[in-house]
Amino acid sequence: MSFDFEMKAALETFIVESRDLLRDMEDLLLSLEHSDDSVDAINAIFRAAHTIKGSSGLFGLDHVVRFTHVLESLLDKVRDGDIPISSQLVAVLLPCCDHLGLLIDRIAAGELGDAIDLAAAGAQLHLQLGQFLDQKPDGSTDHGRLAHHRHDEANPASRTEGEAVDAGNWYLSLRFGPDCLRNGMDPLSFIRYLSTLGDVVHLITLSNDLPEAEDMDPETCYLGFEVVLKSNATKEAIENVFEFVNEDSVIRIVPPNSKIDEYIEIINALPNDDELLGEILIKSGVLTKNELETCLQLQKQRKENLSPEDRASQLPIGEILVKEEMLQALVLTAALNKQQQVKDSKARERQSIRVDAERLDKLIDLVGELVIAGAGANLRASKTADIALLESTSEVMRLVEEVRDSALQLRMVPIGTTFSRFQRVVRDVSMELGKDIVLEISGGDTEVDKSVVEKIGDPLMHLVRNSMDHGIESSAIRLARGKPAQGILRLNAYHESGSIIIEVSDDGGGLNKDKILAKAVERGLVAPNTNLSDREIYALIFEPGFSTADQVSNLSGRGVGMDVVKRNVNALRGTIDIDSEMGVGATMRIRLPLTLAIIDGFLVGVGTSSFVVPLDHVIECLELPKDNQDLDYMDLRGEVLPFIRLRHLFDIEGDVPRRQNIVVVGYGNTKAGLVVDRLMGEFQTVIKPLGRLFNHVKGLGGSTILGSGEVALILSIPAMTQLYTAQEQRKHLTSSMSVIGNSKQVQEV
Incomplete structure (x- = not known):
């Protein structure tokens, strides 16, 4: 089967819309088990299946029509109340939804015919559907009707929607x-x-x-x-x-x-x-x-x-004319309704439109280049001291900033779509573990850049499965501890200080910090008798190969997964931390930037190097006190502020100026001061990746091109503070090991 250009475009639309419908079907099917009013959900599921079937027929995709026809017939009986909603029914319908997704994926890959492997899987699903279609009210099966149903699978025309009429x-x-x-x-x-x-x-x-x-x-x-x-x-x-x-x-x-x-x-x-x-x-x-x-x-x-008299005298014609008048009235009403439907349809078209992701990415790239070019023009205008030119370039930069914000807004999508996919995961994994767990979602309308949404799925999957396996207890243990038998897993999202916070919480047993610390000491990650905060102890579970599980399960326990989570989150210029209370539960909190493309930055200089600090993390700027020149901290209005000297961190050569400055930065509850040579003001920053050569460099979130054509490095404040903390811990560990070694030598002597 081959299609011309127009039909290929229509087929692509069919694939996209079918996938959307299947996602909706899955969400609605999962909601059936926990909803008291399921009428609307069943109707929506039926409409989705019917639309996929009808659209497939338009493209001659008969294998999709055949499979969906039986599914649609079952859903029709559910709508009529002939088949009750149950967990067993949902357990059969969900694989059917998955199977339709596989059929659509094959069509997207260019396979428009029925594949042998999928045909066999479809036939098996039809058998399971047939058991519900042919089940009597007493629970027994009518084998005669079941045999008739087998014939219907091969001949879908023999069964139709609603009440059938004689052929x-x-x-x-x-x-x-x-x-x-x-x-x-x-x-x-x-x-x-x-x-x-x-x-x-x-x-x-x-x-x-x-x-x-x-x-x-x-x-x-x-x-x-x-x-x-x-x-x-x-x-x-x-x-x-x-x-x-x-x-x-x-x-x-x-x-x-x-x-x-x-x-x-x-x-x-x-x-x-x-x-x-x-x-x-x-x-x-x-x-x-x-x-x-x-x-x-x-x-x-x-x-x-x-004449009217002649018409009235001929009864058949008179009857026809009367019917015609009625018909004309109906046609007029239908025409008015159709006009209204067209207006409504056009109104909906004006409200939303599908845009190819590649075109959107291209637009963002062009806006980024426009930002760089505008910054260059503004820099050159400032050197001319021409007031009129400066006013013009300032106005251009203002408009560029609005274009940037509008373009970035196009990429913002609600994270609820990603959250909803975990309904199925929680259902399947809880059945595999033999636990009773329900998923609660909040903040689903919180918007984030689509590139972030695409990359956060895997880390969330690890966290969700880990919470279900290690965090939430079995029903028996929960009851013994005075908890409800059903465990609760929560996904939440919200905005905070230019970032998006994603939380994975559970009401399970919490993290055992004593067990974690003992394991870390055993592996040499922490020196004995080291004084660590609770958050620092919890962060140890993200070390490669770290695990406190007594047994290895199919889901976790091998020490892999959590380090991957941290690595993926760091790659998104984000951080992850943990709050936990024994016997109450734990919360994994991911903090991510809203966008990965363009940010507002604050430009600073150290020696001949330039750095960009994300403006969302900048709290204030001040001059480094003379009595703090050799210290790594200062008293900031009664609060101890630790220093991070960029000159030492990145080994920058050159003379230290007499006057240095501090950029106070923070994220979450962490605050630090960056010691720099120069403060150069706000700067619209187009984020460019560093490339594989610089993957090993810690504390950086990318690079950017300045208006002068020079390259500046973008600092990742969360990663930098973590790097600094890790360096200090290593110093402390080395010092502690040295003291222990000296003590042993003294004892031997």
């Missing part, structure tokens, strides 16, 4: 709108999909106002069809086939055994050859020859200019 010939008159092709719709795909509901007995292709060849537009649709469909489907099922083109197309559907005047309406509305249409009506069995002659005769009489 008969439906007459469909289809006139597709002129923009059908432009909208990515293939008229023939609708005919193919009709064949899944029954047998297309006859088909005539007609043209709608076909112009001369030189006046034809290759993107305009001139096609129409007269179709006879033999099916036992309901009218609703057949109408749903055309739900994507209803707004700009004319779709007429006449059920089997309809009255003659309904066919007359179609014939009267068609400008084509009546004899040709009559032939298909007779051959298909929709009308007999005598009935057709009656239709044509009544049509001829209708076209004559009859």
Whole structure:
């Protein structure tokens, strides 16, 4: 199967929308087990499955239609209350949702046919669905109906939505709108999909106002069809086939055994050859020859200019005219409704639009280059001392800043989508562990850069699984400790000081700091008798290979995972810390920047080097007191402020100026002072990666290009303070080991 360019674009839209629908289906399915009112959720799940099925039929993806058809039939019975909602039902529906996701992934990869491995998995899922479809009220299974269901799987046309009618010939008159092709719709795909509901007995292709060849537009649709469909489907099922083109197309559907005047309406509305249409009506069995002659005769009489008395005297014509007036009223009402639907649809289109991620990334890159170029122009203007030029460049920089903020806002997405995916993880892992755990989500509407959302999934997965495995106790232990049998895992997000905070909390047993410290001393990570704060002890679990688990499980206990979490968070210029209380629970708190592209920075200089401090971390600036020149701390309004001397940290050569400055920075509850030579003011900073060559350098968050063309390094305040703390701990550990060694030598002597 091959598609032209327009159909490929439509197929890509189908893939994106199907994935969105499947995510919604999974979220709704997970909510069924904990919701008292499930009517809306079931209806939404059914609509999602029905939309995927209908769209798949338009593209000739019959294997998706076949699988979804059985799923849709089951959901229809759930809607009607014939099948009760239960954990067992949800346990079957969730794998079906996963299977549809795999089918969509294969289609996205270019495999439009049914793969053997997925077909076998789909058949197995159909068996599980069949057990619910054929279950009697007493819980037993009707094997005869089950066998009939096997036949339905191979022939989806034999089962339809709603109440089925006796198999008969439906007459469909289809006139597709002129923009059908432009909208990515293939008229023939609708005919193919009709064949899944029954047998297309006859088909005539007609043209709608076909112009001369030189006046034809290759993107305009001139096609129409007269179709006879033999099916036992309901009218609703057949109408749903055309739900994507209803707004700009004319779709007429006449059920089997309809009255003659309904066919007359179609014939009267068609400008084509009546004899040709009559032939298909007779051959298909929709009308007999005598009935057709009656239709044509009544049509001829209708076209004559009859007086009101003549019309009233001819009862059949009078009845038809009365019905026509009613029909016109209905058509007028439908037209007004359709206009309103079009207006609503266009309004929704104005509210939101899909943008390809690559185009958005390209826009951000261009905005970044614009920021750099604007900074260069502003720097050169400042050297000219031209007031008018300075005012112009300042206005340009103000507009560039607004463009930057607007462009970055386009990349902001709510983190709730990422959080919702863990509903499934918590459900599956809790069943695997034999624990009763529920997930509570808050702050889902907190927005963050999409690049951050894409990269935070794996660290969150490790933290969630670790909390469920090590943090939350089994129901028996919880009850013995006076806790509820059901454990609670919480995901929360909020903004704070230009950062986003993501918390993974549980009401489990908490971290045993004595056990962690003893393990760290045993491994030589901490010197004996070292005085560490609780937070410093908890941070030891992020060391590579560190684990206090007594047993290794399928989920954790091997000492891998938590160090990966810290490494990934650091790569996002973020930090992670832990709060815990024995017997109460623990909270893993991740602090990340809102964006990874462009930030407001504060430019400082040390020697011949320039550094950018993220402005969100800057608290204040002050001059280094003369009596603190050789100290690593100072008294800041009654608070001890430790120093980080950038000259020593990065081994920068050159003479130390007589006057040095301190940039007071902080993140979370940590505060420190950066000792620098020069304060150079605020600076719009475009973040550039350092590359693999500098991956080993700690305390840096990237680089940027100054207006002068020089390169400045961007400081990662969280990573820098952690680096400084680690260096001080190593000094203390080395000093302690030296003292212990000297003591042993004295004892030996």
